[in-house]
Amino acid sequence: MTFSRSVQFHEVFEEFIFKQFIDTCKLRTWRLILLTENTRKNIHDYHIVLPRKYFAYCLEKQVVLADGTTEGPGGVYFPQEMPSMEDFIQETRAYFDKFVHMKNGKIVSGVSIGTPIEDENGNKIIDMQVVYHKKYQPYPVPFTREQELEINLITANRRATQAEMILQEHNSIKNAEAERFAKLERAFRKMAMDAYTKEEPKDCPVCLDPIAVENLHITLCGHHICSLCNSKCSRCPLCRDEY
Structure with missing residues (x-):
């Protein structure tokens, strides 16, 4: 199954966010919003949203907290710890800059990220743009299941060929040693036979x-x-x- 470029990029960005920020507990929640309606164009604009708060749990009824305030019913949200915007932008650029495509000394395809702003709710909003050039995609394209199987098959064939070459080399050395031993054995028997005839x-x-x-x-x-x-x-x- 072939996915569109926008779907592929979302998967790539999701994997990047999880490895760099979610799995390392630097971030809890995020959103990637595609702003470009016509994704056949070569430029796709996005908003990265880092919410100020994250959903913690849900209350079925209202409760009174220790300080006298009430909470619920409904979702309860906690402030989200997040990396500094400078670190977030640096890590994002460092990752995607590896896939920039240049032509005649100019960047023709790549992922760029803008300066963060803060909305009225305290959420961080970061502009991001993906520029495509012909069929080039400026990010690691996920393999399909068929491609993974094909790569695994090629790798297995290479390893089998290498193992066969090692086996042939081993057998060649073994045969050479056997021939050398046979020559020594024949020489030894001849010398012993010559000595026996004199006894x-x-x-x-x-x-x-x-x-x-x-x-x-x-x-x-x-x-x-x-x-x-x-x-x-x-x-x-x-x-x-x-x-």
Whole structure:
């Protein structure tokens, strides 16, 4: 579902207000009023309203307070604590200035905020203007559900590709080490075989028969066993090391 620019901006501003002021207990209530009727125009004017009081609770009947005054029935409002207007404007500008769009050294799209005024009820009123340039929107555009899923899919594919590359690298190193070990094993067996041919035949520790050179098997732990018995063993018959 595609939202209008005015709806998108309201959502963005709401998220900004909550993160910067509501969630940090700097502010309790606020309103954003769109003044521009034709939102197809590229300039949208707003009023940010920071009420002097906020709704606290509702009384069903009139009550007498400790000081003798009465209150109710109806809503009860408390004075609202709020940040200084200087801090509010600075934080708002600092956030939206990151999304200003410039062309030929001039700002063609952005969010500007004016000087606060106070109405007859003590509410703070701040002018704000959003200027659009073609399809550019000077604020972070919220993703649709479909866009979020697409981004998640792209991220998952990237991670899968990276994991596959790491696995391939690991397997390549593993295969290289295995080949190097195989070469060392072949060299070791050849040296041991050459040495055995110069000695008296040794008895197989399993069948106890003399081991002919052509039937000799030398384990990785360096012991001699005949090929037939070796094929039946999973451990060295002398030191019990696994093959």
